[in-house]
Amino acid sequence: MKTRYSYGGDEHIFVEVSEEMSLAAFFKSLSITQAIREANLPGVEEICPANASFQVKYNPDICSPETMLAAIQDIEKAQAAGKAEIDTRIVEVPVFYQDPWTHETLMRFRDRHQDPDGTDLSYAARINGYDSVDAFIQAHSDAPWFVTMVGFVSGLPFMFQMVERDKQIQVPKYVRPRTDTPKLTVGYGGCFSCIYSVRGAGGYQMFGVTPVPIYDPAQNAAHLKDFLVFFQPGDIVKFKPISESEYHEIVKQVEDGTYQPRTKSVRFSLSEFEKDMAGYNAAMQEALYEH
Known part of the structure; x- marks a missing residue:
């Protein structure tokens, strides 16, 4: 599954985990959003997981779009390297x-x-x-x-x-x-x-x-x-x-x-x-x- 990132104006980042609906895509979206929540990134205001994608709303006065995008990408890489498990x-x-x-x-x-x-x-x-x-x-x-x-x-x-x-x-x-x-x-x-x-x-x-x-x-x-x-x-x-x-x-x-x-x-x-x-x-x- 190739992840696609895009900006939604200056306060949202949209992440498409997969073009295909599957349990693996859902799980990847869920595990990344849980990790984002646990990371407590400065500026994040809302995290919205979906079936094969998710969106992060943040305050651009606290964190620039480029910095937020890089932080989410780093979390995705860390998740890919770890075990695919959730409580x-x-x-x-x-x-x-x-x-x-x-x-x-x-x-x-x-x-x-x-x-x-x-x-x-x-x-x-x-x-x-x-x-x-x-x-x-x-x-x-x-x-x-x-x-x-x-x-x-x-x-x-x-x-x-x-x-x-x-x-x-x-x-x-x-x-x-x-x-x-x-x-x-x-x-x-x-x-x-x-x-x-x-x-x-x-x-x-x-x-x-x-x-x-x-x-x-x-x-x-x-x-x-x-x-x-x-x-x-x-x-x-x-x-x-x-x-x-x-x-x-x-x-x-x-x-x-x-x-x-x-x-x-x-x-x-x-x-x-x-x-x-x-x-x-x-x-x-x-x-x-x-x-």
Whole structure:
């Protein structure tokens, strides 16, 4: 991957890690931005990692563009020479697939869909070669997902599944965007899954909903007392299919202030992951469910 640097006016540096979307590109972007943050460079005001790029906003009165560019390039070289590892966490996200709320919504917008006679899940299963919706749901929830960026709307995570390239699910967005999407919908567009943090317009396919708030400006949810946004780039997400009764039970726990998502701190190694993706994923998930 050849890195391309460019200036954005006199207070931004844009860094394109790769022209191709891949876990390696995401990881490189994330590891460099983490190192920039840890370096505490004079003048840096904001660091924004993305899927295969990142941007650094800085104060040119404190640090010149040339000096900032050189400092970031030095950090990239140091990262390339070291081990591709980060400290992060794996998070369980329960999902009520084929729920009534996203189903009602998707049926209202069939005229904007590639398959007006089906559902989003049946369409996604068919074009990816799965013989049933249940088999597709299993493929979507079996392997974990790497949060590559958070944004578009507040708290919304974009996630890339941690599987071999030939196993990647690919589903196009709606032909025309919807004007409505239920809050906490688990969506899919291209090769990315996401969770809609708020109700609003959207174009991703809708597969289900999670009962776990991921954005709470009032910080009423017990797991969002420290910060109003739940996800951060580098998080590893494991979807867990749940029933309708389980969904309502978690909603009640959230409202009671007793719900805490299952999480586990892990050290992620890109090289070890690439040697044996299925085995590495299984080990992380075993760690998540250890007592």
